[in-house]
Every structure is written in C-alpha cells, then in structure tokens.
Amino acid sequence: MKVLISLPGSISQEPAQEECFIAGYESEGGSWTGTVEVYQFTTLAQSLAYARTNGFNIFIRPTHEANFPQTLSLSREYYKSGITMFMPAGNNNYQ
Numbered sequence: 001m002k003v004l005i006s007l008p009g010s011i012s013q014e015p016a017q018e019e020c021f022i023a024g025y026e027s028e029g030g031s032w033t034g035t036v037e038v039y040q041f042t043t044l045a046q047s048l049a050y051a052r053t054n055g056f057n058i059f060i061r062p063t064h065e066a067n068f069p070q071t072l073s074l075s076r077e078y079y080k081s082g083i084t085m086f087m088p089a090g091n092n093n094y095q
Contacts, residue, residue: 001034002054006047006061011040021060044071048078059085
C-alpha cells in the first residue's frame with residue numbers, strides 16, 4: 001500500500017505526519033509494511049495527479065480547500081482510478 005500525505009502548507013509545520021499515520025494504523029494491531037510519502041503541493045489537483053502518476057492507493061490532505069464542489073468532483077474522478085482520498089478535519093495549530 002502506498003500513502004501520499006499532501007500538505008497545502010510547509011512540511012516543517014507538520015513534521016511528524018508519516019510517524020502519526022503509521023502509529024494510527026498500527027494502533028489497531030496491524031503491522032505497517034507500506035510506504036508513506038509526505039509532500040507539499042500548491043493545489044489539490046496537482047497532488048492528486050502526482051498520486052495517480054506514482055501509483056498511490058491512499059491520498060490524505062487536510063481540509064484547507066475552499067472550493068468544495070471541485071474537491072468533491074476531483075475525489076470522485078480519482079476514486080475511479082483506485083485512489084481513496086481522506087480529508088481530516090481540524091489542525092494542529094495550538095497557538
């Protein structure tokens with residue numbers, strides 16, 4: 001399994017994304033044997049295109065998208081090509 005975590009902001013703002021994903025996966029008793037890649041992309045379309053081109057199965061991007069109809073349309077399009085998209089709500093900004 002290949003997971004792409006796409007960050008709309010700087011990777012330095014979310015430094016533990018890979019470790020957090022693996023810890024969450026393994027918290028249910030599984031053993032993670034796949035790959036997780038974290039990249040910064042400007043747009044959702046860019047990051048989904050990268051995911052499809054590089055054979056990712058799961059795509060994760062925080063909910064910073066202002067254009068929900070476009071997001072829904074893109075998620076449906078890429079789901080048909082085998083990519084499941086998750087958009088977790090909330091953020092890690094505790095300031």
